[in-house]
Amino acid sequence: MDPTADISPWKKKKDRKKEREVKRDAVLRVAAQLFNEKGFHATSLDEVAVRLHVTKPTVYYYVKNKEEILFECVRIGIETLHAAVEKVGNSGGTALEKLKAAIREYAAISAQDFGMCVIRVGEDPLPPESRKKLRRLKRLIDQEFRSLIVQGIAEGSIGPCDPKITAFLLAGALSWIARWYRPDGQLSLEEIVERGIAVMLNGLAARPS
Amino acid sequence: MDPTADISPWKKKKDRKKEREVKRDAVLRVAAQLFNEKGFHATSLDEVAVRLHVTKPTVYYYVKNKEEILFECVRIGIETLHAAVEKVGNSGGTALEKLKAAIREYAAISAQDFGMCVIRVGEDPLPPESRKKLRRLKRLIDQEFRSLIVQGIAEGSIGPCDPKITAFLLAGALSWIARWYRPDGQLSLEEIVERGIAVMLNGLAARPS
Numbered sequence: 460m461d462p463t464a465d466i467s468p469w470k471k472k473k474d475r476k477k478e479r480e481v482k483r484d485a486v487l488r489v490a491a492q493l494f495n496e497k498g499f500h501a502t503s504l505d506e507v508a509v510r511l512h513v514t515k516p517t518v519y520y521y522v523k524n525k526e527e528i529l530f531e532c533v534r535i536g537i538e539t540l541h542a543a544v545e546k547v548g549n550s551g552g553t554a555l556e557k558l559k560a561a562i563r564e565y566a567a568i569s570a571q572d573f574g575m576c577v578i579r580v581g582e583d584p585l586p587p588e589s590r591k592k593l594r595r596l597k598r599l600i601d602q603e604f605r606s607l608i609v610q611g612i613a614e615g616s617i618g619p620c621d622p623k624i625t626a627f628l629l630a631g632a633l634s635w636i637a638r639w640y641r642p643d644g645q646l647s648l649e650e651i652v653e654r655g656i657a658v659m660l661n662g663l664a665a666r667p668s
Numbered sequence: 669m670d671p672t673a674d675i676s677p678w679k680k681k682k683d684r685k686k687e688r689e690v691k692r693d694a695v696l697r698v699a700a701q702l703f704n705e706k707g708f709h710a711t712s713l714d715e716v717a718v719r720l721h722v723t724k725p726t727v728y729y730y731v732k733n734k735e736e737i738l739f740e741c742v743r744i745g746i747e748t749l750h751a752a753v754e755k756v757g758n759s760g761g762t763a764l765e766k767l768k769a770a771i772r773e774y775a776a777i778s779a780q781d782f783g784m785c786v787i788r789v790g791e792d793p794l795p796p797e798s799r800k801k802l803r804r805l806k807r808l809i810d811q812e813f814r815s816l817i818v819q820g821i822a823e824g825s826i827g828p829c830d831p832k833i834t835a836f837l838l839a840g841a842l843s844w845i846a847r848w849y850r851p852d853g854q855l856s857l858e859e860i861v862e863r864g865i866a867v868m869l870n871g872l873a874a875r876p877s
Contacts, residue, residue: 498792500709555873583707611872618874621863625872628864631844632837639836646833654830655837662871663820663834664764665827 483521485511490525491532491572499529499584530589533582536573537596543568544603554611559656561607562633565600566652569637578637601626632659692730694720699734700741700781708738708793739798742791745782746805752777753812763820768865770816771842774809775861778846787846810835841868 465471470478489510493502504525508515522528543564547557568574582593604626611617632655640648674680679687698719702711713734717724731737752773756766777783791802813835820826841864849857 500793558872584709608872615874617872618870620867620870620872624860624863625867627844627848628841628867629872631847632841634843635836635840638840651833654833658829658834658837658871660871660873661827661829662867662869662873663767663817663826663829664869665824666875 479521486518486521487528487531487535488572490528491536491576494529494532494580495572495575499525499580526585526589529576529580530582530585530593532573532576533580533585533593534596536568536575536577537593537600539571540565540568540574540577541596541600541603544600548603548607553616554607554614555616555660558604558607558611558617559660561604562629562656562659563652565633566636566655567648569633570640570642570648575637578634601630604629629659688730695727695730696737696740696744697781699737700745700785703738703741703789704781704784708734708789735794735798738785738789739791739794739802741782741785742789742794742802743805745777745784745786746802746809748780749774749777749783749786750805750809750812753809757812757816762825763816763823764825764869767813767816767820767826768869770813771838771865771868772861774842775845775864776857778842779849779851779857784846787843810839813838838868 486507490502490504490507493506493510502525504515504518507528508518511518522531544561547561547564550557550560552560569578577597582590585593605622608617608620608622608625612619612622636648636651636655640651642648646654695716699711699713699716702715702719711734713724713727716737717727720727731740753770756770756773759766759769761769778787786806791799794802814831817826817829817831817834821828821831845857845860845864849860851857855863
């Protein structure tokens with residue numbers, strides 16, 4: 460027998476840490492699903508525990524309270540959205556092409572648990588200090604969109620418009636997906652997004668053919 | 669002295685009814701303002717009473733509870749939005765012109781107390797039965813927008829698009845105004861709306877000049 464083999468029945472520290480992270484993530488994810496379905500106030504940590512087949516004290520081993528959970532869900536959602544939009548912003552192509560790619564990424568993430576939680580629940584139920592922190596993070600996403608619009612106007616791929624208002628309208632239009640998308644609907648998420656992109660890019664007024 | 673003159677110090681029944689309506693409306697309106705500022709759960713009827721310089725029992729003389737207030741605020745908001753959009757739909761002009769007018773009306777109402785309450789607070793905090801009723805009313809607004817889009821595509825003033833998805837995106841984009849508009853901002857509501865309409869109509873992609 461290899462004398463250096465690890466025969467300890469206890470997990471190594473780094474494995475324990477990893478396991479803790481996986482379990483904490485599961486708590487947050489299940490909570491995000493419940494918040495998205497029922498709203499923050501109507502969700503109890505008992506329900507989170509039931510869905511995870513554990514007791515409530517086990518849930519409390521990973522998080523302090525419901526507010527910490529919501530803060531984390533929204534933070535992860537915003538950071539995922541921001542990272543995706545930022546990555547697209549640094550890729551190649553015209554600003555209009557990048558904007559299209561950013562819309563696709565944003566829509567896909569906002570149909571997932573944490574991204575959806577940003578839009579369906581958001582920071583409103585949290586105390587002022589937490590709201591402020593999350594709004595600061597949200598502004599980073601807005602800035603990415605705004606900067607793509609400014610670039611596009613400068614290079615001529617995007618028509619003349621007010622970048623600030625356009626970025627807000629775009630965020631509003633995109634939030635629709637997280638609010639109303641149902642995985643069992645007639646259209647796939649990709650079909651909805653492509654039809655939405657067509658309208659946002661072409662506009663409502665008929666273009667001369 | 670005119671023998672038919674009313675010298676009773678008591679108000680007539682119809683005047684009493686009118687006065688009650690005015691007061692009930694004030695209760696709802698102040699509550700809507702507080703819900704819009706702080707959220708439904710963070711607002712107490714004590715605060716409503718304080719803002720109206722009355723006692724809480726006086727508030728309860730006009731409404732049953734906080735849920736009834738929110739239901740009424742959202743119902744009035746939706747009905748005001750629907751009536752305005754429907755009226756525009758029945759006016760003259762191309763469907764694209766009507767859609768522009770409908771967007772202007774919708775935006776103006778969603779910057780007011782009850783209209784804003786539809787978007788910032790909405791039916792989510794209410795019990796299932798009330799949520800259902802209000803969602804049914806909301807669908808009427810969506811149908812007006814959708815029908816204008818269908819008309820516009822048929823007559824050629826609106827470019828080919830998916831009317832259902834376009835109506836949802838439009839509602840999402842418009843909801844931005846109620847969420848973020850501040851009366852003390854740099855631009856007036858009218859300026860914001862006109863810049864927003866320009867983007868929604870022209871689209872993001874540069875049009876050949």
